[in-house]
Amino acid sequence: MTASLSKTKLIGRYIVTDPNICHGKPTFRGTRIFVADVLEQVANGMVWESIIEDWHGSLTQEAIAEAVQLGSHGINTEYN
Numbered sequence: 001m002t003a004s005l006s007k008t009k010l011i012g013r014y015i016v017t018d019p020n021i022c023h024g025k026p027t028f029r030g031t032r033i034f035v036a037d038v039l040e041q042v043a044n045g046m047v048w049e050s051i052i053e054d055w056h057g058s059l060t061q062e063a064i065a066e067a068v069q070l071g072s073h074g075i076n077t078e079y080n
Contacts, residue, residue, distance in 0.1 A: 012070055014063035028067075031058050035067045042068060 008018040016029050026035040033055055041051045042064065052059050 012066045014060075014066045015070060028059055028063050031055075033058060035070075038064060038067055039071050 008016050010016055014029050015026050017024050017026050022032055048061050048064050
């Protein structure tokens with residue numbers, strides 16, 4: 001395993017963090033798309049198909065669903 005792979009943390013099936021990519025912020029696997037940016041689009045009411053189109057097909061509905069689920073888990077953990 002290379003050094004960069006050993007630093008990658010799988011947050012879910014589609015979401016990772018890696019200190020060598022986007023300063024370690026959560027991104028979608030194989031991209032430099034910030035999870036926070038996509039969650040902001042969801043929060044603003046953007047239709048998921050439009051989000052996928054906005055990111056040129058680099059995301060799937062499953063990846064967006066995972067981000068929403070993990071975001072929900074985070075908020076529930078923080079405030080419970």
